[in-house]
Amino acid sequence: MPRLILEPRFHVEYLSILDSEGNLDASLEPKLPPGDLKALYRAMVLGRRLDERMVRLQRQGRIGTFAPIKGQEASQMGSVFALRPTDWMVPSFRETAAMIWRGWPIEKILLFFAGYVEGGQPAPDQHDLPITIPVGTQLPHAVGLAYAAQYRGDDAVVMAYFGDGATSEGDFHEALNFAGVWHVPVVFICQNNQWAISVPLKKQTHSKTIAQKALAYGLPGIQVDGNDVLAVYVAAREAVERAHAGEGPTLIECVTYRLGVHTTADDPTKYRAQEEVAAWEQKDPLTRFRAHLEKKDLLEDGVEQRVDEEIAEAVRRFEATPPADPLAVFDHVYAEMPPHLRAQREDLARWLREGAAPGPAATPTPPGATPMRGQRLTRR
């Protein structure tokens, strides 16, 4: 009955390949064909430029509140790039660049943030869930998807996104635990951008890293430089390969930074210093990847311009969307519309047509029913 220390044979890796000047550790460099490198860069630029465009659209009142991704392009693109279309992608609410890569049309994303429920509908062949706003709640869904894929014998991996703040929610821990116990093909991508609105990481968790939280659930956890798209890609590809090979789940912590506001409703000057932001601007994932491509002579002319044109085209399509049909609020509540909803729908249609009040008609009543007349004690 001794008292002893169980030699912890646990470790947490850290991976960085491109430093902030774009210098490369060639021994760690992934073998990506030039086309892939260019595609990655273009997707990151698209994420950045669309973000800027969306901020302007929000300021003009053409869309509502949204969560900018500025600074997190490498975390998103490096990870999602490791997926095949048949794999699943489970976003939270700050994955615009990754969602576009997965095939979400830009105008659909704009519609979503303009208050159209249509913006949440994935294409029939898309293996993507819509944006989830309640923090961390999508993570058990990812584990369930992965279980189902395994159950069916499908060769599909699930990649789920969330922030540093989400790691405080019970759903995060329960999802990791289930993933470990069930040994399912899921990759958890934590975009640790240092802040959960006004709460800095050190007030969020007493752990030194987020990656190490995986160890408690028996899965590997790795921390990567989240502003280094190559490092993120390498870690994600390894995790996806392990998952495909039946080797179970992985947690990847991408150490990055939210350079902008939490959402367009937020004022970060209230809680963080400009110097901190400025220091992270020096580590901008786009600048560094650009420098790397320049050295490799892979930087194409006019990427920015072509991306801007693509965005402008999408904004035009978005603006051409007809006004929302109010009656569509009753669609997709149930597979088959129950009688009370049909009655409410008819009521609303009548109201919109002729200004007839909503009322008892919404409770289907048998014809000829006279609930009170003739029985009342009337004073008038």
Added chain:
Amino acid sequence: MVKALNLALLQEMERDPDVLILGEDVGVDGGVFRVTDDLQRKFGSQRVIDSPLAEAAIIGTAVGMALYGLKPVCEIQFSGFAFQCFHQIENHAARYRMRSQGRFHCQMVIRMPYGGGVRALEHHTESEEQFYAHVPGLKMVIPSGPRTARALLTSAIRDPDPVIFFESKALYHAAKEEIPEESESFPIGRAQVVREGRDLTLVAYGAMLRVAREAADVLQAEDGVETDVVDLLTIAPLDRETIVTSVGKTGRAVVIHEAPKSFGPGAEIAASIMEGTFLHLEAPVRRVTAHDVSFVGFAREKANVPDVARVVAAARETLAF
């Protein structure tokens, strides 16, 4: 209304050292709607706690604090995220008094913004008061403007039972009203008749009170109809007496709420009217509410949330019955 709520918190914290604040972004940031602005600077980070992002643990630890005798005022950032702590509210906050047979109780307030009208995303526009109103042991309060907000929050903090306190986002900055400097409270469980008339009763609360009042103005101006407007203020326990007295007088009632219709507060109010004054009813009780849908997106919000025109139309049909 934000300032009024802030004042109630400030004065109660000055009055009682057991009162503390706990929630996401309530400290340095002063809350995403600024309701707790400046309180951390005044009372320190031990009393105004920026918690990690976990609603279940916010309410769960607050239950523990309350069992020990503190009086936590928790903020859930949006009512749409309170399902993450619903088990702590229903299983524990609402039940410790009963479970310990009076030995323990949870004197705590759970504040949260609710309701639409602010062009917000899913989970940021819904009205969920019916869930809490249905739970025995909880009190469910929804003020309709700065003065009632301040007075009711003061009462809620002093109330020995757990109080769910909904704050309308649409009223946060829009509603302006003079409020007295000295502390003011208003009894929980009591409705207020804010306008008197003998022809019709409108029952509303929160942001819908303004809709009811404007509808009453229209009915007065265009139809010569005199309306009783009942501001519910507390959803549970419901002030049946005030409602029944009013409808007993007018014989006609329209109930307005932002929550979906089925199994909402309007149903309980209508049933209370039936039970309390059936023989004085001149017309069926009407409900003007949101439809039975979970989320419509702000592009379609107008079609879903009751407005003055819909209330006036429903009132006219009730009057013509």
